[in-house]
Amino acid sequence: MTETxxxxxxxxxFWTDEMSQTMMNKTWEVISENDLEFLKTYEPPKxxxxxxxxxxxxxxxxxxxxxxxxxxxSGHSGSxxxxxxxxxxxxxxxxxxxxxxxxxxxxKKQNKSD
Numbered sequence: 001m002t003e004t005x006x007x008x009x010x011x012x013x014f015w016t017d018e019m020s021q022t023m024m025n026k027t028w029e030v031i032s033e034n035d036l037e038f039l040k041t042y043e044p045p046k047x048x049x050x051x052x053x054x055x056x057x058x059x060x061x062x063x064x065x066x067x068x069x070x071x072x073x074s075g076h077s078g079s080x081x082x083x084x085x086x087x088x089x090x091x092x093x094x095x096x097x098x099x100x101x102x103x104x105x106x107x108k109k110q111n112k113s114d
Contacts, residue, residue: 001056003104005097007096007100009028010025010028010029011094012025012028014100014103014104014107015107016107017102022073023073023075023076023080023084024084024087026072026073027068027069027072027073027084030068030069030071030072031065031068031069031088034090035061035064035065035068035088036088036091037092038059038061038062038065038089039065039085039089039092039093040042040089040093042059042061042062042089044062045057047048048065049082050081050082050085050086051078051079051081052078052099065085065088066085067080069081069084069085069088084086087099090102098105
């Protein structure tokens, strides 16, 4: 079994940052396949991103996803919310295994530089 295959979808325990693990584990519990399909193709306005897009400019599906994310983890700042949405978008676009592989590589590089 490769290191990537140890982690089933939604298992963020490979992250050493406990807060990130908690945010993503709770978020993953409320996100549906349809939500991920939407995020696969949705791109927020370049000048706003997920953090600064005006409520009236958001598609209904995005508002619903953001509501789920905010309910799942109530400690979000604007920055952590945007990071969570980009993380979900990366998983939706690249797939779980590619996401985990990329994250594990970043963690290894970071540990070497410490």
